[in-house]
Amino acid sequence: MNEQDIFKNIKLGVKSPSSDFTDKVMGEVSSLHNEMPTENKWKFNILFFACCLIFILSVFISIPQIQVFNFLIGFSPVIMPIISLIFIFVIFQQLYEIRYRIKYGNPNNVVK
């Protein structure tokens, strides 16, 4: 028995899983695929709630007056909500990027 015969016999001995194997895997895959957006939506809702809370708090909290030498520096009550909005904007931008990467993979991996 030479190498070619071993090759033929081992090729012949290939085993197959049960007939419904592909369906089982695809069932798992599709349920996994459907789970992912739900999970992200839940996280998104929590984050959205946290951002709203930050914005509401920023309306009531104002930056205290600061005394620099003989000058008393005061801040407009609008400053804090503006800062919080910028902060929220940056967070949402980052989140959008992460979501894009999760959905479409690393842009460097795109097939050329």
Add this chain to the structure above:
Amino acid sequence: MRKSRNSEFEIIKKIKGGDTSYFKLLVDKYKDVSFSLACSILKNEQDAEDALQESYIKAFKGLRNFDSKSSFTTWFYIIVVNTCKTRYKNQKRNNQLINFDSYLKIEIIENKTPFNEMDLQERKVLVNRVLETLKIDEALLLRLFYLAELNIVEIKKITGFKESKIKVTLLRARKSFKQNLEKMYGFEITI
């Protein structure tokens, strides 16, 4: 080969884009060879099927991080082999492992038909029974080399073995396969 690899990348791109139905093509393409590899390690078809299912789920989850420049075949077989090895270790730790002595016994088959004239199904059963008698590493390497048609470098990536170990084990595996096949068949095989 290159065309098939390109079409595979196209399939992966579509799956990454959200069309999961394309994953079925990958499942159908690799299920038989990877199931055989899983059987080499776990020596039990039910466990092998469960491990293979787990491997496909891992591959699906990890597909977004898969680097398209590397080979999907090698990447997927690494997942299969690692999943099976982990399962094997867990079973060993929990003493759930079946006593493989029954597999190691070589039963002589009463068959007077010349080997090359045997029915294909009978030959398939005989070959698989012989592969079950081999050590895990031997059966795994034989299947990776002859069934999956991988080269030594790819096998090295999948198993983590040194090149010299792969060559020596393959040599020993070929010898054991031939000897055990002849023992089980009852007399010398000439093809």
